[in-house]
Amino acid sequence: MYRKLIRYSNKIFNLFSIIATITDERLKPQIATVKITTAIIIMQFSNLGSLNSLSQTISVKNLKKEIPSVSTIARSADSMDLDNIRNIGIEIYARARKSKMLSSCYGMWVGVVDAHEQITSPYCKCPYCKSRIVTKKDGVKDIQYYHEFTAFILAGPKISFILDLEPILPGEGEISSSYRLLERICKNYPRAFSIVIGDGLYLKETVFNLLKRHHKHTIAVLKEERRQLSQEANKLSLLVEPKVYKVKKTTYRVWKHRVSGCWDGYGKDVTVIVSEETTKKRVHSKDGKSFEDRLDKANWMWVTNLPCPKTDDLDDLKNTVRICHSRWQIENQCFNETVNTWKADHVYRHSRNAIIVFLLLLFITVNIFNIFRIRNIKDRSIKTKIYLIELIKAGFHTTRNPLPSVLSIPPIPI
Numbered sequence: 001m002y003r004k005l006i007r008y009s010n011k012i013f014n015l016f017s018i019i020a021t022i023t024d025e026r027l028k029p030q031i032a033t034v035k036i037t038t039a040i041i042i043m044q045f046s047n048l049g050s051l052n053s054l055s056q057t058i059s060v061k062n063l064k065k066e067i068p069s070v071s072t073i074a075r076s077a078d079s080m081d082l083d084n085i086r087n088i089g090i091e092i093y094a095r096a097r098k099s100k101m102l103s104s105c106y107g108m109w110v111g112v113v114d115a116h117e118q119i120t121s122p123y124c125k126c127p128y129c130k131s132r133i134v135t136k137k138d139g140v141k142d143i144q145y146y147h148e149f150t151a152f153i154l155a156g157p158k159i160s161f162i163l164d165l166e167p168i169l170p171g172e173g174e175i176s177s178s179y180r181l182l183e184r185i186c187k188n189y190p191r192a193f194s195i196v197i198g199d200g201l202y203l204k205e206t207v208f209n210l211l212k213r214h215h216k217h218t219i220a221v222l223k224e225e226r227r228q229l230s231q232e233a234n235k236l237s238l239l240v241e242p243k244v245y246k247v248k249k250t251t252y253r254v255w256k257h258r259v260s261g262c263w264d265g266y267g268k269d270v271t272v273i274v275s276e277e278t279t280k281k282r283v284h285s286k287d288g289k290s291f292e293d294r295l296d297k298a299n300w301m302w303v304t305n306l307p308c309p310k311t312d313d314l315d316d317l318k319n320t321v322r323i324c325h326s327r328w329q330i331e332n333q334c335f336n337e338t339v340n341t342w343k344a345d346h347v348y349r350h351s352r353n354a355i356i357v358f359l360l361l362l363f364i365t366v367n368i369f370n371i372f373r374i375r376n377i378k379d380r381s382i383k384t385k386i387y388l389i390e391l392i393k394a395g396f397h398t399t400r401n402p403l404p405s406v407l408s409i410p411p412i413p414i
Contacts, residue, residue: 001388002395005045006404008376009368012099013092015041016404021087025079031068036076038403039067040358044365046396047389049343057397066403077354085360086164090188092364093154093161097192101371103156106322110155111163111193112330113182113202115174118355119347120146128352130170147347147355150178152185153334154192155326159370160333162363163189167356174201179210186214195219195306197327203303205265212305219324222272222301228262229303233272242276243317250279254317258308271308275300275321300324341385342366 009015019041020034043054051070058067068076096102104110122142125131129145136142148168154161166181168174182196196211200223211218222230233255242253255274263270277298285292302324309316338344342365348358373388382388396402 001391005372005392008372013095018088018091022084023081024076031072036068036073039073040361041365042402044362046393051348074349077349077357078351080357082356089364102161105155105326106319108195108323109193110323110326111152111196112155112327113152113178113198114330115148115150116335118147118345120144124350126350150181151334152181153330155329158374160329161367162334208266217306219302219304222303232259232262233257233274237274243314250277252277271304273302
């Protein structure tokens with residue numbers, strides 16, 4: 001299965017040729033950067049999880065001539081050009097979109113942005129670590145160092161395609177980092193999406209105006225009950241009957257209001273969507289001897305500048321609510337999956353540039369893996385991603401020389 005994945009990534013995406021454009025700032029390198037990048041990619045394809053595991057594999061298989069040492073990989077990652085790596089992601093996205101490997105999210109191309117905390121440590125730090133004071137159970141206060149980044153994905157029914165990320169630097173918040181990320185995303189992927197979804201932090205006029213300049217619509221969660229928008233929507237909901245429908249075991253009561261003059265910073269009309277969702281679940285009773293039905297209730301409010309349709313169609317309202325809920329894809333398919341399955345929270349090299357290099361290359365490999373699993377795996381016995389990853393890892397360990405042939409290596413300057 002490992003060889004099959006390598007052949008697929010090279011045949012469909014020409015991966016091990018286009019990575020030859022990646023460069024670093026080493027002076028008179030003895031090993032080409034393309035070989036180092038290839039070693040990182042096969043380490044992540046096989047889900048080894050650390051440079052130490054790769055080092056052990058090099059020693060056991062006697063691959064010191066084929067695979068660079070982990071110290072060389074780490075030093076090269078400190079100075080790799082991030083723009084070159086991002087261009088590889090753009091190329092892979094273009095090939096996937098052209099070949100119709102990606103699907104729209106309920107009829108719309110939707111992007112999702114959010115922040116994630118990658119690592120926390122009480123002693124490992126670098127100049128770009130953020131810090132905070134935490135209080136332990138015994139009352140002792142300690143300094144904790146951590147790294148954060150904002151990520152942007154393209155939501156879809158089967159594949160959540162990770163496009164880019166931006167670090168959150170010391171002294172700044174999520175919005176500052178996401179502003180740089182959205183500017184770059186709109187420039188590099190101008191036609192990839194038409195809607196951007198964010199949580200309550202993105203309900204800011206600067207974000208809405210930025211995306212409006214790039215002809216994108218925005219959806220943000222409305223959380224602050226003291227906001228005038230929230231108060232106005234709650235008052236209007238008392239005067240209008242909701243649209244009621246049921247999807248599987250969940251009953252929806254949805255209001256859609258066009259509100260004007262309640263957001264002074266934005267100064268334009270917006271639509272507020274209120275959704276009361278009730279899900280019926282069968283759970284164990286308190287005595288543990290029988291089952292009982294329980295109703296789980298959730299209330300959601302979103303603010304959007306999407307154009308309001310002329311007709312009050314229930315299907316359009318259902319589709320809008322589904323699109324609003326697609327924001328959870330970045331938590332489930334991006335953050336949770338890459339951390340729990342692909343070990344994205346591991347720091348291969350603790351420097352600002354190296355952390356972003358390994359994450360960008362990991363996102364490239366995860367995107368290719370997801371497309372490979374959906375479109376190329378026909379064996380019905382392979383039902384889970386974990387099982388497929390274990391097959392790929394087993395193939396990596398049983399292959400005598402797992403390093404793929406690099407088709408084009410640029411000349412090494414002397």
